[in-house]
Amino acid sequence: MASVQPPPAPLAPHRPSITAALRFYSPAVSPRVSPSPAARSRRLAVAARAMPWPHVLTVAGSDSGAGAGIQADIKACAALGAYCSSVITAVTAQNTVGVQGVHAVPEEFVGEQLRSVLSDMSVDVVKTGMLPSAGIVKVLCESLRKFPVKALVVDPVMVSTSGDTLSGPSTLTTYRDELFPMADIVTPNVKEASKLLGDVSLQTISDMRSAAESIYKLGPKYVLVKGGDMPDSTDAIDVFFDGKEFIELRGLRIKTRNTHGTGCTLASCIAAELAKGASMLHAVEAAKKFVESALYHSKDLVIGNGPQGPFDHLFSLKSPLYKMGSLHKFNPDDLFLYAVTDSGMNKKWGRSIEDAVKAAIEGGATIVQLREKDAETREFLEAAKTCVEICRSSGVPLLINDRIDVALACNADGVHVGQSDMPAWEVRELLGPGKIIGVSCKTPAQAEQAWKDGADYIGCGGVFPTTTKANNPTLGFEGLRTVCFASKLPVVAIGGINARNAGSVMELGLPNLKGVAVVSALFDRECVATETRSLRSILMNACSRS
Ligand SMILES: Nc1ncnc2c1ncn2[C@@H]1O[C@H](COP(=O)(O)OP(=O)(O)OP(=O)(O)O)[C@@H](O)[C@H]1O
Ligand SMILES: Cc1ncc(CO)c(N)n1
Numbered sequence: 001m002a003s004v005q006p007p008p009a010p011l012a013p014h015r016p017s018i019t020a021a022l023r024f025y026s027p028a029v030s031p032r033v034s035p036s037p038a039a040r041s042r043r044l045a046v047a048a049r050a051m052p053w054p055h056v057l058t059v060a061g062s063d064s065g066a067g068a069g070i071q072a073d074i075k076a077c078a079a080l081g082a083y084c085s086s087v088i089t090a091v092t093a094q095n096t097v098g099v100q101g102v103h104a105v106p107e108e109f110v111g112e113q114l115r116s117v118l119s120d121m122s123v124d125v126v127k128t129g130m131l132p133s134a135g136i137v138k139v140l141c142e143s144l145r146k147f148p149v150k151a152l153v154v155d156p157v158m159v160s161t162s163g164d165t166l167s168g169p170s171t172l173t174t175y176r177d178e179l180f181p182m183a184d185i186v187t188p189n190v191k192e193a194s195k196l197l198g199d200v201s202l203q204t205i206s207d208m209r210s211a212a213e214s215i216y217k218l219g220p221k222y223v224l225v226k227g228g229d230m231p232d233s234t235d236a237i238d239v240f241f242d243g244k245e246f247i248e249l250r251g252l253r254i255k256t257r258n259t260h261g262t263g264c265t266l267a268s269c270i271a272a273e274l275a276k277g278a279s280m281l282h283a284v285e286a287a288k289k290f291v292e293s294a295l296y297h298s299k300d301l302v303i304g305n306g307p308q309g310p311f312d313h314l315f316s317l318k319s320p321l322y323k324m325g326s327l328h329k330f331n332p333d334d335l336f337l338y339a340v341t342d343s344g345m346n347k348k349w350g351r352s353i354e355d356a357v358k359a360a361i362e363g364g365a366t367i368v369q370l371r372e373k374d375a376e377t378r379e380f381l382e383a384a385k386t387c388v389e390i391c392r393s394s395g396v397p398l399l400i401n402d403r404i405d406v407a408l409a410c411n412a413d414g415v416h417v418g419q420s421d422m423p424a425w426e427v428r429e430l431l432g433p434g435k436i437i438g439v440s441c442k443t444p445a446q447a448e449q450a451w452k453d454g455a456d457y458i459g460c461g462g463v464f465p466t467t468t469k470a471n472n473p474t475l476g477f478e479g480l481r482t483v484c485f486a487s488k489l490p491v492v493a494i495g496g497i498n499a500r501n502a503g504s505v506m507e508l509g510l511p512n513l514k515g516v517a518v519v520s521a522l523f524d525r526e527c528v529a530t531e532t533r534s535l536r537s538i539l540m541n542a543c544s545r546s
């Protein structure tokens, strides 16, 4: 199996537009005479290269209730923009109560389905779910040796959450000996990890780490032990292991009965993200975020009378406002030098918002926020649209202060809100899971709430007295320290920060403190680029000292 490390180059930016690809079929450029079959297939191949569609093949069982299995896999891939073909290994009679029956597909016919898909379509990633017999696991391994793909995601489905057996003990050895060594990632839940390791007890995060390490030794390149079913946990914590480091992936535990199919969905999302070109860790993080958002949006759905209902994978279609196309990966390090524009200051120095943003980026700002308290909406929107283009072309995220409507209209990367603005959870409902949300917080309680509401970072201040914001109590280093220690989110310090004191803020070496946000120190100056450049070097020096 080809390794997924280093990650393949992302496909998206190189993809020509749909219209460009369709031109291959347009009568205007087609020859007048019918092309020969060879010419037609050459042209199809060219078109396919012109517009590749990330392709996941799921090899799994059908769930008649459509919450898990093949049905979940297809919906998850569709939601994340990957094509999903399907090889069915078993048909289950299943609903929200449990599994009433299992009818395995004969091995030879699983082999035939695999041949049909793999010999014809260019599959990027294979994802496996329910493999009901050792024979089927063997057939799959043979097919993968014959038709190698970029990555293999193995979700070792053995028991449904309702407690029903989906794959008997006879398959365990074949999983371990034949499939795992070919896998890029294996994603057992705690029960499955325990079974794979001879019924060891897994009660704590430390047990999950040991299990991940033991499963890694069976041959996959990465392991994710999922803690969705971990008892007594307020967070949904999964443990990721790459052979060297353990990473605890923490998500909000959504209170809902609708968790049927979370495992299948997670593995399919990982496969879809890998097919799109993500690295393994990014794929896992994006997949977890997707499951969390889907559960959140489906928490009150009522389908079926049993204890475990399905959730809505296509929740993003409900609101035209969701921009699900690009799940922007928020990088907390982007908070390092956070430039916040101010219309008053720009006016004073006779520069446009666009010029202010260009200059801040030129000087090395790592994230930009447009904070335009008195601008007219239409004028602000036009400027914001241009700023989005400027920031995109430099890879710098652009956020809008408070104005969710403007952020949506210009497709900004996110929004920053204060304590008296719209609550972060409402902003999340409007913006969807892919956007960055920041919240101004002065206390540990506010920081905790921001985390619960699904924010990505908090801004903490005023650290020093400031004139930019009226009636803004100063927290000082002590207040900043208290919030940083309590926060579960990355923090950016704000309020009165300038070239003279920025170094001392970073030298505090506080946990979660990722950078400083500045307004007047950059924009109430003649040359924004020069000020930004010098502040950046002050911050870099301070970080190397602390
Ligand atoms: N209530 C929840 N809130 C948030 N995330 C959850 C919740 N339940 C599960 N998850 C997440 O969903 C993913 C799948 O985890 P889980 O442990 O439930 O897998 P599974 O048991 O294999 O799923 P399945 O129910 O499909 O068998 C993990 O990332 C887990 O943390
Ligand atoms: C078909 C099928 N695959 C996987 C699972 C695990 O959720 C399930 N319940 N049903």
Ligand SMILES: [Mg+2]
Pocket (backbone or CB within 6 Å): 161, 189, 228, 229, 259, 262, 263
């Ligand atoms: Mg579960």
